[in-house]
Amino acid sequence: MKNLLKSKSLPKPTENPWETLESKPIYENPWIHVQEHQVINPSGGRGIYGTVFFKNKALGIVPVDEQGYTWLVGQYRYALEEYCWEIPMGGGKILENNVSIEEQLLQAAQRELLEETGLIAEKWTKIARIHTSNSVTNEEGFVFLAEGLTQTDSSPEETEKLEVIKVHLSDAVKMVLKDEITDAISMVGILKAAKILNMV
């Protein structure tokens, strides 16, 4: 075990120690595709690995107004069979066009915030990159802090039945600490936003 007390730099990452012998497509829909791989693991043992690839990036937005209030969205999550309070969130597809990935993520985040809360923000800051569940999926999420807010009318998607509430960011932090908010991207987004805005 290395002690990083002195060097303060991380050991150099190793190359991919897994060998993939064969990959078989299992299932695909507009959002995910599932594969099963025959592998040799880092210790030389033979086995299988099932992976879930996400076609979209997960985008979370922490809108914060001048008084320090933020917006939370409540919805029943089908896969979880549980009602969840989250930051405004959605999926962003990265297209192969002339628009940079950064710009596509930002535009998707702006669209999601507007759709779910009716908010338009002047100032956008990307505050986190997150791998949600890296033992099985390749899902990658990003969180934006959105400031300079203007309220318009909202228009949630057909599949979404959303409840929207406005709470102080410091109260959202308390909800995270009490596990009243359990969505990983929301937890990270709220804790990071509060730290960045010196509200902790």
Next chain:
Amino acid sequence: MKNLLKSKSLPKPTENPWETLESKPIYENPWIHVQEHQVINPSGGRGIYGTVFFKNKALGIVPVDEQGYTWLVGQYRYALEEYCWEIPMGGGKILENNVSIEEQLLQAAQRELLEETGLIAEKWTKIARIHTSNSVTNEEGFVFLAEGLTQTDSSPEETEKLEVIKVHLSDAVKMVLKDEITDAISMVGILKAAKILNMV
């Protein structure tokens, strides 16, 4: 939109607004099973939903010694095709026996910490419940804070090729803020542990 300034209590969650017409098993291995559902969404529209059910609970541990140091584990993540620095983590299977779920989670966390770092802890505190990726999966994770540490020899699993480093918890927080740690459970665990221990 409700403003919770005054009431400070959340609106009552709705019942499940999704209707499932049919569920079809797609794929199963020792860790996950995938299903496709024919559904009617909350707005009455017909569609499909693919879900990934996890057979294990995700367990993360933030060990912190008397000087405020913690341990991080580096490994190449097969599903992500990326090298990741994380808190000690693993999967815990919940068995139907006479041992309570809480106790099974704790025992699995103790086993994982020992296997990955060689540490034994006297004091265990569950500090977070996390849903990692609730748009598609039902994965549920828990984070424990482990204190009162004793170092023994470690014995990582066959499939794991782990690098273990020791850093101050305040430096781990900085790594989270800089997105050098991107695993969701690790990010939540480190930020929450630092808050609980007043190290932020």
